[in-house]
Amino acid sequence: MDIVDLWTCQENQLIFINGWIHRIIKDNKSIFLMVRDGQEKARNAIQVVLNKHLISNSVINISKLRKETCVEITGHIRHNTIAQGGLEILCTRIKIIGEAEPLEKIEDKNRHLILREDRLTMVLKLQHFVKKYVREFFDGNRFYEVTPPTITQQSPEGNDDIFKFDYFEERVSLTQSSQLYLETMLPAMKRVYSILPSYRAEKNYTRRHLCEFTHIEAEMAFIDFNQLIIFIEKFICFVTTKLMENEESKNYILKLNPEFKPFTEPFVRMKYSDAIKFLNKNEIHYKNNNTYKLFTYGMDIEDKYERKILDIVKKPVFITHFPISMKSFYADGNSKETLSVDLLLPNVGEVLSGSMRIWNKDELIKRMEQQNMNVKYYQMYIDQRKYGSCPHGGFGIGLERLLLSITNLDSIKDCCPYPRSHDQHLV
Numbered sequence: 462m463d464i465v466d467l468w469t470c471q472e473n474q475l476i477f478i479n480g481w482i483h484r485i486i487k488d489n490k491s492i493f494l495m496v497r498d499g500q501e502k503a504r505n506a507i508q509v510v511l512n513k514h515l516i517s518n519s520v521i522n523i524s525k526l527r528k529e530t531c532v533e534i535t536g537h538i539r540h541n542t543i544a545q546g547g548l549e550i551l552c553t554r555i556k557i558i559g560e561a562e563p564l565e566k567i568e569d570k571n572r573h574l575i576l577r578e579d580r581l582t583m584v585l586k587l588q589h590f591v592k593k594y595v596r597e598f599f600d601g602n603r604f605y606e607v608t609p610p611t612i613t614q615q616s617p618e619g620n621d622d623i624f625k626f627d628y629f630e631e632r633v634s635l636t637q638s639s640q641l642y643l644e645t646m647l648p649a650m651k652r653v654y655s656i657l658p659s660y661r662a663e664k665n666y667t668r669r670h671l672c673e674f675t676h677i678e679a680e681m682a683f684i685d686f687n688q689l690i691i692f693i694e695k696f697i698c699f700v701t702t703k704l705m706e707n708e709e710s711k712n713y714i715l716k717l718n719p720e721f722k723p724f725t726e727p728f729v730r731m732k733y734s735d736a737i738k739f740l741n742k743n744e745i746h747y748k749n750n751n752t753y754k755l756f757t758y759g760m761d762i763e764d765k766y767e768r769k770i771l772d773i774v775k776k777p778v779f780i781t782h783f784p785i786s787m788k789s790f791y792a793d794g795n796s797k798e799t800l801s802v803d804l805l806l807p808n809v810g811e812v813l814s815g816s817m818r819i820w821n822k823d824e825l826i827k828r829m830e831q832q833n834m835n836v837k838y839y840q841m842y843i844d845q846r847k848y849g850s851c852p853h854g855g856f857g858i859g860l861e862r863l864l865l866s867i868t869n870l871d872s873i874k875d876c877c878p879y880p881r882s883h884d885q886h887l888v
């Protein structure tokens with residue numbers, strides 16, 4: 462059945478909707494139902510008015526109209542400036558499709574019910590829009606979307622945080638990143654991307670970590686490091702500009718974060734070694750057991766310090782050229798520094814990480830051996846360097862982290878339907 466856009470209807474037009482009662486208000490003359498039909502753009506629900514006449518003549522049991530009752534409404538459109546969104550439906554017929562048990566308060570563990578509430582519904586709709594514009598951007602830049610497997614034997618981001626499980630007779634893991642598979646597809650398609658879950662078994666209590674997240678990853682053949690950074694900048698600006706050009710997504714974003722503005726070029730570029738100097742120069746010291754010390758080369762810049770950098774420069778920041786010890790085995794560079802980049806965005810810190818990839822076979826094997834990796838599981842990755850290798854690079858960005866930056870909600874757990882984290886009840 463076609464979905465009617467109520468906001469284009471004429472005064473008095475007869476319409477018909479299905480939906481769920483979001484709120485219910487009664488006075489001594491009428492009943493006002495706020496009905497969610499799931500398709501409201503920027504409004505949470507449409508007001509449906511049941512007048513005295515309808516209430517007294519209705520064949521249905523009015524007391525069964527409760528929060529979450531599923532109803533079928535027939536009625537006439539009335540423009541009313543007092544109603545939410547300036548529109549309401551004067552109901553002429555109401556039918557109960559699905560009764561709802563009394564529901565006073567939705568508890569936190571009932572995620573399946575919470576996601577009907579305004580805030581989470583807006584976030585879920587925003588996930589849709591982010592993916593839409595991510596796809597539009599990649600499509601416009603001649604990328605192919607691919608679907609590598611998420612069951613794997615590799616651990617591109619280190620061995621500490623992988624979920625292992627039995628796969629017939631073998632011990633395998635859930636992917637931490639699709640990057641390695643994407644790289645193997647370059648000789649076939651030159652530019653590829655994927656939007657798939659990645660998994661990290663880290664027991665991390667920060668507001669930006671999940672055990673399962675939506676990883677947007679891209680790989681490109683024949684680019685250099687500078688082009689990679691420019692590409693990432695264009696990508697972030699495109700997606701956030703499009704989100705703010707679309708009335709519906711703009712409305713959700715501004716309801717959640719009234720301060721939000723799309724990101725604009727140029728972002729600040731800072732080498733990791735300069736970021737260390739920047740922190741010390743601005744008297745941002747590393748706090749450990751109530752003592753403060755200076756940052757030194759090789760130290761991890763935790764998220765709270767990343768946010769301090771953002772507070773000062775007031776623009777998205779690229780931190781580049783991390784030391785070899787801080788990046789995964791595949792990152793290209795010289796004997797000291799890698800051609801790697803982290804993008805820091807407001808409210809979060811790191812949302813994206815990318816690099817040029819080692820494309821020489823012997824160099825790659827040497828790096829893997831230095832890191833005590835089991836080369837046997839990476840044969841396809843090594844083979845790519847054996848049969849027509851080429852310079853290439855790419856990046857990965859967590860959809861939920863990007864949304865956390867855009868919406869400035871409390872935690873990444875507010876940016877997905879069913880968060881997976883070690884302190885969260887599985888629903």
Ligand code: 4AD
Binds near residue numbers: 672678857863
């Ligand atoms: O920095 P990460 O671990 O890099 C990679 O996985 C690369 N292989 C990506 C690539 O180059 N194709 O992760 C990349 C991004 C992070 O910046 C972050 O946005 C997100 O993935 N991410 C997480 N999001 C939520 N919870 C976690 N535990 C995350 N770990 C990474």
